[in-house]
Amino acid sequence: MQKDGIQPSLVTMSVLLRACAGLSLLKKGKELHCFVLRRAHDLDMVVRTALIDMYAKAGSLMSAKRIFERIQKNNLVSCNAMLTGLAVHGQGREAIALFHDMCNSGLKPDSITFTALLTACRSMELITEGWEYFDSMESTYGVTPTVENYACMVDLLARCGYLDEAMDFIKRSPFKPAASLWGALLTGCTIHGNLTLAEVAARKLFKLEPYNSANYLQMVSLYEHEQMFDEAESLKYAMKARALNTRPGWSWIQIEQSIHVFEVEGKPHPDTAEIYDELIRMVFQIRKAGYVPDTNCIVYDVPEEDKEKLLLNHTEKLAITYGLIHSDASRVPIRVIKNTRMCNDCHEVAKHISALCGRQIIIRDADRFHHFVDGKCSCNDCW
Incomplete structure (x- = not known):
């Protein structure tokens, strides 16, 4: 665009910043930030939010915080971006404090807010708080839980070792069991070495996502850890038959x-x-x-x-x-x-x-x- 004399708009820059966020390209994100500052005296909320998202997901949480704190009046989108950043960096207590601050300021949370909040609870194994926030979604805030919110609760329960409870929660879900629910359970089973439930989750995932190599690799790892090498080789063969990438890491x-x-x-x-x-x-x-x-x-x-x-x-x-x-x-x-x-x-x-x-x-x-x-x-x- 620049070679053709076309100056990118702020919308274009926000898209590029989000691409840097997804790839964790901090240096390139900083370059884009400088580029924007040289060409715009006042950044709009779309770009500011994209910068918060980029810095948080690229590993510079302090930079994300600085941008967030300089915004005179944050909206729901910018608060959600900051909440998500705090969650993935394991700052659960700080995320919870921000959630209450935004609610007290009059902002109404949405399902994305609760996805970030429940992720923050998971990062610190805050089971009790996680249940309280999930139960309050409809009763207190009028937010209908989405499948992503249910997946966060399964993830929280499973990673904390409450695997049977996670399985029951999936069964009680109003959604047709989705890959995100079974994937969260499989990850928890892999962490805690529960082969029986892992096989249940894996069978569901192999049907829902037959070409997702991550599901196969988790089971391969679990089988190998349990010294079940024939089963592991069988899955590797199935992956090759589907032309899936067998390089795990x-x-x-x-x-x-x-x-x-x-x-x-x-x-x-x-x-x-x-x-x-x-x-x-x-x-x-x-x-x-x-x-x-x-x-x-x-x-x-x-x-x-x-x-x-x-x-x-x-x-x-x-x-x-x-x-x-x-x-x-x-x-x-x-x-x-x-x-x-x-x-x-x-x-x-x-x-x-x-x-x-x-x-x-x-x-x-x-x-x-x-x-x-x-x-x-x-x-x-x-x-």
């Missing part, structure tokens, strides 16, 4: 203008040797500080020493290490994006490395953001 990090991707069983990174040397060095150091490898996620029947070596292949560890090698020693956070839920071992390693190197590490996994600072994570080990 990847992580990426942006250094300057380049995106560096690390894949499970993917093409090795050009700097693989240097990355492993530095990772092994850091693991040696953090073991002195109390780190103990958690090999429960390694399903192969190999000696414990070999399992510990396999842990080094996890993509977020490689991305973090690459970021530490190729970024300066300033306080700029290491930002990593991954497509699956962090395992316990990678979570512990990230905590220890943040303390060892004195760097903030921000990881966006499939569920939420993790902010690692001085050996602690913002999720309080609840994810």
Whole structure:
């Protein structure tokens, strides 16, 4: 557009900002923000809301807060964007406080508001509060729960270990059981190792979403963890028959203008040797500080020493290490994006490395953001 002499409108810029949000492209989002500021003295609410959404989903919650706080009179859309940002960053109490502030200011919440609010409750395992907010939707606020709201409640119950209650909740749902409901249950079953209910959820999902590889991969992981390798191989065969992607995990990090991707069983990174040397060095150091490898996620029947070596292949560890090698020693956070839920071992390693190197590490996994600072994570080990 610019090459043709066409100046993008604010609407165009808001669309581009939302694209950056979906891809967690913080640097590109900042460039667009600067571009808008140079060309518009007063940003409209559409662009301001898009900026809140972009900064929150790209991992810079403080920037999102600053923009939100500078708006003289927020509307429902901007409040929902900020609520969603707080929720995915695990700031449950702050999200709840914002919800009450917006209601007290006269804004009427909608189903999107409650999706964010229930997600915030899930991030902190606030079961009681989650039930109260869900029950109040119609009775207090006149909002009819959507299937997304029901899925949030299933997710909250399942992740907190209330799997039977989650199953009963699905059965009582007024909706024809949707993929989002069964997907939330399957994730909870995978986390807590409930094979029986996982198979029930998976069978439903295989019919509802026959080409969604994530459902198959969760069951493959669970079968392998239970040493049911024949069942796992059978699912892998079914995936290949449907031409589904069988690569379960990847992580990426942006250094300057380049995106560096690390894949499970993917093409090795050009700097693989240097990355492993530095990772092994850091693991040696953090073991002195109390780190103990958690090999429960390694399903192969190999000696414990070999399992510990396999842990080094996890993509977020490689991305973090690459970021530490190729970024300066300033306080700029290491930002990593991954497509699956962090395992316990990678979570512990990230905590220890943040303390060892004195760097903030921000990881966006499939569920939420993790902010690692001085050996602690913002999720309080609840994810």
